[in-house]
Amino acid sequence: MKLSDIVTQVPCKYGAPMGRLNVGKQPVTITSGPNNRIVKKHQTKVYEKRVPLIDGYDGGGAYWGYPNNLRVRFTKDLSYIEYFRAN
DSSP states (O other), rough: OOOHHHHHOOOOSOOOSOOOOSSSSOOEEEEEOOGGGGEEEEOOEEEEEEOOTTTBBOOOSOOOOOSSOOOEOOOTTTTTTEEEEEO
């Protein structure tokens, strides 16, 4: 999966939006057994990448400002996307 599949071009004619919206919630699947006890707790694989910023803008044109420590977590099907700043 390429970063350009996640950080897409922003659809605006003038100016740039401040950041991007997160999508979905981090997926967790719980399997119950007898007496409704949790037998297994599966977590869908979540990937993480650095989002490079040039003068505070990501590759799609959204403005994030500084510092240049933006990262994104996502699933392969892009049902979960979360942008955050790394410490």
